[in-house]
Amino acid sequence: MINTIHDATIVNTGQKDRKTNMVIKNPYAVVQYNKFMTGVDRAEQYLSFYSVLRKTVKLSKKKVVRYLLNCALFNAFFVYRTLNTNKKVKYKNFLHKVGRSWISEDQNQSESNSDDLQLPEKQTTPRGPKQDLPGRLW
Numbered sequence: 001m002i003n004t005i006h007d008a009t010i011v012n013t014g015q016k017d018r019k020t021n022m023v024i025k026n027p028y029a030v031v032q033y034n035k036f037m038t039g040v041d042r043a044e045q046y047l048s049f050y051s052v053l054r055k056t057v058k059l060s061k062k063k064v065v066r067y068l069l070n071c072a073l074f075n076a077f078f079v080y081r082t083l084n085t086n087k088k089v090k091y092k093n094f095l096h097k098v099g100r101s102w103i104s105e106d107q108n109q110s111e112s113n114s115d116d117l118q119l120p121e122k123q124t125t126p127r128g129p130k131q132d133l134p135g136r137l138w
Contacts, residue, residue, distance in 0.1 A: 010026065
């Protein structure tokens with residue numbers, strides 16, 4: 001591991017190896033990384049399991065919007081899980097519930113709009129038979 005911020009000191013992690021019962025020692029840079037990056041790693045792990053992104057190389061506006069939507073859904077899941085400590089909800093189930101609620105709201109909204117809105121009947125224009133002009137292809 002190359003690091004320019006921390007020196008190469010080895011420190012105790014406070015954990016013991018299960019087989020040898022010896023104290024586990026790691027470089028100070030690894031201990032600091034593990035201490036401060038667990039939330040970011042966990043978020044990336046959740047986002048990689050159930051991603052709304054498609055596996056494409058091309059970076060587009062749609063991909064950026066989908067990534068932001070994915071991050072917003074994970075943040076909503078994290079807040080929901082933090083506020084509802086008595087419920088053990090998995091991320092996949094949370095995504096399904098959100099999707100179902102969006103679909104049901106959309107269906108309810110479209111049903112209420114269809115009751116209120118009277119669309120005029122479509123009028124078609126009469127057309128004659130299609131004919132090729134003579135000499136068009138020559």
